[in-house]
Amino acid sequence: MMIKKFRLQATAAFGIESVVADEIKALGFDQVLVENGRVEYDSDLAGIVRSNLWLRSADRVFIKLAEFKADTFEALFQGVRQIDWAAYIPQDGTFPVNAKSVKSTLFSLSDIQSISKKAVVEKLKETYKTEWFNETGPRYSILVSILKDNVIVLLDTSGEGLHKRGYREKGNEAPLKETLAAALVRISRWRPFIPLIDPLCGSGTLLIEAALIGLNQAPGLNRKFDSEHWHWMPASVWDFERNTARNMIRKDTNFMLEGYDIDPRSIRIARENAEKAGVSQCIHFQTRDVAELSSKDKYGYILTNPPYGERLSDLRQVEKLYSIMGDRFVKLDTWSWYVITAHEGFEAAFGKKATKNRKLYNGRIKCYFYQYFGPKPPKRVVEESENI
Template identity: 55%
Template structure:
């Protein structure tokens, strides 16, 4: 198979996690930049990356990158790219764009130029003057950064956070991709308990179960590139067969999700059932103040309220104090908390061992990481 370049886009702060996921798939040629991980692979990687990447937002096919300070340069170099190798005669190819610190700052004009260039290239190949665009979708993006244009085609379709198990939604759901990234950053060992004492609609426990059982997060959904003639159906079949074979069905996980709201817990149970992991998660109605465990070692990973709404600050501050008291009693556990609240450490009563900036949607947050001791090694 020929070599291609793919880009896995990532939320700011998760690039290193996505790069690790890409390498674990067997693609070592990786370049990490803000918001993206570029890697060299083959056509089969389009299928495998979409199915397996847990923390990436999308998988893009990189068509080319070049300097473009004028519309003529943008047109000619876009036209020079091998569009007909990927786009069939009936391709539906909308063009989106963005421009940062570039002379070509008018995004609508850039989109129109790229569309025209692709059409002209298609005319040369297919010997026709009009394209109905009633076939598979190829979403093209022209991204200009400091006069360098990068042309990509989206292979994913809907964002990769849309796993297929979350049909219902609570008030402030955590994106599945961010949840998976948080768990990967925590380096959870699946032989230990995983607990989310503020689990809401269950995203963190469900993602932990998918990770623990080695279930490909994209196994329940479809992708735009499934309809592309250039990516044979056989490759998708092989990738999905591989994913099914790699599920660790006999693994017993100990995952707990608690919350004070029975309504959101019913959503959490529904999502766990839809994801096929319900038997591995115990959901229970319980306030944070009553969280107890006899287990010596474990992980708490949670996404508490941030106090973003007017009038919530006092409630959130009381919750963070309560979390500090309860979590502090679990002195051999590790705990990981994401929040945008600036005084979290002061209220929690302890400085984090490590902090990492992450974005929950457009909200700038910090991921506070508290490391517990490692369990003693078992003597065989």
Template identity: 50%
Template sequence: MKGKVTLIATAAMGLEAIVAQEVKELGYDDVTVENGKVTFTTDPTGIARTNLWLRTADRIKIKVGEFKATSFEELFEQTKALPWTDYLPENAEFPVIGRSVKSQLFSISDCQAIVKKAVVEKMKASYKKDWFDENGGFYRIEVALHKDIATLTIDTSGTSGLHKRGYRYLHNEAPLKETLAAAMIKLTNWHPDRPFVDPFCGSGTIAIEAAMIGQNIAPGFNREFAFEGWDWFEQNWFDSAMQEAEDLANYDQPLEIYGTDIDHRMVDLAINNAKEAGFPDLITFKQMQAKDLRSKKEYGVIVGNPPYGERMREKAEVEKLYKEVGATFREYLPTWSVYMITSHEKFELYYGKTATKKRKLYNGNIKTDLYQYWGPRPPKPKEDK
């Protein structure tokens, strides 16, 4: 595999534009954005670089082919015609998963079986063998049907999505995905020279992602990927991507990051997760109510994932909390920027202020809004004459 590959970075709904921006920042400009995915072309080194660097994407997949299929015969023949042996060695382990939306071929199990059979037939013809042991590298194939268009991909990331950074072994009951936390931070005006606070820190995800962004640490630096076990993926491609990540990390960047939570168990959890992430002393976690937040610093950023009040018995309590934090931030932190994500449709009413901007995001399957309150720009430092 020496030529160009087409990659698909999958994204949660609402994050596609952020993923596309990240892809462009890595130097790839042939970028197409669609619902749930960002498609671009690269040489094979891009497989390693995007897996290491994309903070807000779910997975990186190689696009093997795309075609219209309204019958099982079409699906079989066109799958078989694709260049599978460019990617799959004869000992490849290649399970097939599938999904179908608004398509005539709606039986996912049948589609998976047909794709598996078609790939095997292609390999039989190419490798002149009738049996394959599947004891080599892991190449998970996906057949995704949408409005009768079949897209065939191979997952480069592995069984764990890219949100699995390797630092969060324990978490609270309703954890925020690392990819969403990173996206929320990237939507702020935060710079590493300003203080950053998460007043509802839970297991520490937002604060840890902020530290990784602040020191420009590649989010995939401490995990493994499926492509590492592929015969054709040259070790030097991965080595150079890892070296680039090491060279670009700014471990000396001082940061002022705080996470607070009313539950001391969450604070302990966050401290342990920060240690796993390599930030034992960089982030300060403290048990505290959000309404008690104060700072002597004039400009800072608050990013929080407060309780939503999804259960009726919690609703009044949550609405009281929104009132309290709104009053606190306006009185004690009037020049700070505030970003809060919640599914509560009347958040602005209880918070006591209309957001500068709202952005629709999905926290798992929950439709939420990121309420953005922009503080004034800090004055530019005066130049020495």
């Protein structure tokens, strides 16, 4: 039986749910509901594919299979067993079960996993009339997520997290997830005609994500997903959506982003990553100290992820770096500056209070996105730039 309609759930890092929701709406999806750490929406088969290919800031895309209350393992077992698992998982399917539990009566993850797995097996036995499942086929990963005794059962369409674009095999010491990098570019409202510099670019993630946005290149175009191997997901749908995405890449763009770092190894890695991502023609990387930052452009953006100084021994050095950044950035006083850091005292060290501040999470690290808005360019400048 072909399943036609789905309720999807795109998970997101705390603080960027609204960015993910905007991306989902821009892709044309309906009934979008924003909650902590996730965005739900209605979709069809093609929408599953489109979501995985195009969502830049989401962590994963799940199919929501059920939602129910459970404060006992019996209630959990019965709730999971109610799902028509054979509509999703074939007899040879591999179906690992993962679990999350927050502020719930059922808190043992291993017990939640084993009882949910047993419930899935019992339900599949009814359809396939067998006592044993070899699980040698494609992967159908199940997530049982419990929050305050409310259970949501999800099927993972993505496989590896969506931040795995396929271009970053190597990184520097303080990697920024590709999904968060894309969200920061979105929050800054950067557009391709605006000059953009990352003066502490590390492995180049912020600039590569900006280039992918500028070229309108789907971030998931060069990777694989679990759901493309599913028996009820026609290969033709994937082929059509991938070809459509390839045809939507802009060929007539003429923007150049700039990335600098004092570490030559980081610059080498950044160039390799940009090459793998197919955006090397849009980014100029150079070994250069932030203390030498300058630009001939009257208006532009600085967007950067400097070291945080998480170890006490690094704090003084990092605060000195922030002070140097403040001295150099202020010389570009008609530019806008955007800085993400976990350092609570950034503004004091930098020497200027941000226009706006947004709390975000880089993995498990609580960070702040400091936004310093420069003056708006005159309308004439914007119009001339857009015609480049």
